[in-house]
Amino acid sequence: MKLGLGPALTFYAKYPQELDALCVNKPDYKELIPEIKGKRLNQVAEMVNAIANQAETDCKRFLDAAMERIENTFSGKCKFLRVNTRSGWNASGYLCKRAGNPAKSKAMYGLQVYTVSDKLAVVGWLWVRGGRYKEESLKEIIGGHARTARSMGWRNSGCICLYQFPIESSDEELDLDANLILEKAISLFPELSAEQIDAIFGLAHQ
């Protein structure tokens, strides 16, 4: 059964820069699309906003599905608590020991969808409290292709990037297959062993 990513999010994946440029506070339509004027301009502006809003809803649905599958892999090893966010473009949660309180956790996991260069990308990350100097240690615990926030140019210190891959779209596709992207997002997220989780908590509380 094909689970669609949603036509709005698929369209966003095709034109992320254009939609980003037109979804700012006061987009300069005159500069960006000078031939559009009057009534037509209002129609386009409405359509652009509707697509952006719907794409965010589609993205939230996609991230919820991915987060749920990732959280299944934590079961029995640690506790987790999903964070309620207003934005549909990112999803995150707290991780803590089985006997701990997730609300007081110093470790987080999450997924995000955002524009990287001219492509919409899915990003998986882990974070521990303590700043930049913990990034290398966290990277060593996870291994694989993880990269530090510093090397990614991210502002969030203490974070590592587990993966970042673009949502590829073609001209013909009106609704991308979400399953393919979902499987990739889940399979690239490392299934943490109990030892790795203990090491993460140890690092977070250092």
Place this chain on the structure above:
Amino acid sequence: MSTFLADLERSYRLVVNPQARNRSTKFLDDLYRAYTCISAPSFDFDHQSLDALFRKMRSHCKTSLKERINKLRGQDPDNPCFGRISLFGSIDLGRRETAHTNFLAWLFDPNQPHGFDGSIIAAVLNKVDDDNADFNQEGICVINSCSEHYFSHAGTSGKIDVWIEGRSTVVDIPWLLVIEAKIEAVLGDVQLANYDSEIDKWMTKKPDARVFKLLLTNDGRSDDYAERAGWKAWNYQDLVSTIWSSGRHHVDASGYQLLRYYLTGVLSDIIGWKLPLTQDTEDLYNALIYSSALVATGEIK
């Protein structure tokens, strides 16, 4: 139906006790997929016309940017967007908020030895107060320019990034420029409201003063409170184009090269452009908006 219910019960037990033997999440996965498919809202729009429009937009903007970059290279070769060296990037402080706010407080103070006198602060005030735009560099006097203005009163406390008090010598009216700059952090819920209480307190001593409030963010977006309370939202391209529109005319100023390296750093470290800027930039639309600000200030003719 009975098979479905039996599967459902087995899956429910699995959720309650994930350590159970013979675990199989297949049914749960299928159920979830079915749920997400059913709950997916239908959304329709005119793909074809938008597709054509966005292609046209991309091609138009690429052409415009190419033309402007070529003109700019001839008319203003020192423009920071053609630079390679970042002042703060060279010492790994390219995204450090306090490095930038300290530099701005120094640059906006005509009493400092950079050689720009009051020209840069006048350009910034005129852009913030674009309705009046009545400041000129000769008639501007800065009394106090500081970065990290700490305050604490009536249960509120905080630190304002840039606080500049001055006086217009032409009409003898005091003014205050307050800047909140965000690079790494996110704007706090009551941060600006707290700053406003400090500004109000200052205003009680100078009731006729003109107050200019500037919120600098990566995307130039403000929130509801900022809009209601009169904070003007700029992105960092606005800052660069405004400062450079004035600074570029002072080639002999002792701080001229320093200013170029600083602004190049803002474009590369904060905005994230790969410099020197070319028409093939990954950030096509922001580069175009930056170039249109240069057209507005007369740097590109």
